[in-house]
Amino acid sequence: MSAPLRYAMVGGGRGAFIGSVHRQAMALDGQMRLVSAALSSQPDKALASGRDLGLPEDRIHASWQALLADELKRPAHERIHFVAIVTPNDLHHPVAKAFTEAGFHVVCDKPLVHTSAQADDLIKAAERARTVFGVTYNYTGYPMVRQAREMVRAGAIGHIHKVIVEYRQGWLAPQLQSGDTGAWRADPARSGPGGTLSDVGTHAEHLMATVTGLTIESLCADVNTFVPGRRLDDDVSVLLRFTNGARGVLMASQVETGCENDIRLRVFGSQGSLDWRQEDPNHLVHSPIDGPRRILTRGSPGLSAAAQNATRIPSGHPEAFLEAFANVYLGVAADIRARLEGRQANPVHADYPTLAEGARGIHFVEKVIESAASAGKWTAWS
Incomplete structure (x- = not known):
């Protein structure tokens, strides 16, 4: 395995159940590392939540817009590979579209967006950007x-x-x-x-x-x-x-x-x-x-x-919810790594719910x- 993929998280700060689940799942296999975040729509809570997780001060942001602007200014070796979006549903579309159009890979919690028009908009954006887009329907993991x-x-x-x-x-x-x-x-x-x-x-x-x-x-x-x-x-x-x-x-x-x-x-x-x-x-x-x-x-x-x-x-050792979530992220990671290396991903490894499935x-x-x-x-x- 090469170095862990760098990711940012939007949402999932203090008191948020699902954000912690996503982070634990991504940490399970050592293939992904949280390096920056905007963990709440409340600036004070976003900053405090980032400090809770031990992130560097310059990678803790009060808004997702500030996070995106900061990542775009950073050199390639520091920049994130993908963003995990774990906000309430109303923010999925604007955050996912902005990061996709900026060329970042995206993993978004379900349901994908509010309307089919928004889903179609994301599909077109991802096709233009040629980026990976996963949706965390974790039970299929x-x-x-x-x-x-x-x-x-x-x-x-x-x-x-x-x-x-x-x-x-x-x-x-x-x-x-x-x-x-x-x-x-x-x-x-x-x-x-x-x-x-x-x-x-x-x-x-x-x-x-x-x-x-x-x-x-x-x-x-x-x-x-x-x-x-x-x-x-x-x-x-x-x-x-x-x-x-x-x-x-x-x-x-x-x-x-x-x-x-x-x-x-x-x-x-x-x-x-x-x-x-x-x-x-x-x-x-x-x-x-x-x-x-x-x-x-x-x-x-x-x-x-x-x-x-x-x-x-x-067999015989229980393996369940977090591992299933981690399997979805491993599928996304396999696809991202294949694209970084200029090759076609093995479908057995790159097995994850896609943007089209989220739109459906x-x-x-x-x-x-x-x-x-x-x-x-x-x-x-x-």
């Missing part, structure tokens, strides 16, 4: 999710008939106060047009699409807000029709009291089925039509190259909202 994807591709369960994906949480069942962590997610101006739909529904859509490779033809959605006074949805149910004739069900909720982070994907095909749960992530249940059910374990012999590449420690997630949000507001039964995908 799990080794057994990648194993499931490779089994589907290899035809292990035959022609897909039915897909059921669920993302169940209960933390929004009570009314949030304005100062609560994550309260911005219930603010349409900051979160965007979807609440639970954008926050965890896009994770469910990405997990389903990544493993199955299916394309949605049409959908029928029921979007609800159960907590009085809440301005965004907190519960979503969607029926799906796919272009190959398969059918699907997607459920995302943050008001299912007692649920913590219960993500489950089941894929049923003509020759068998697959079942994976995030709260038991090291196991994948494969039920072939002509044999007994078997449990595949992370790190065990005979798994795909994609699953093996995403595995760090032997925003299209999904818009189509679900359109369907829920429609008097018709089905809403066409295109």
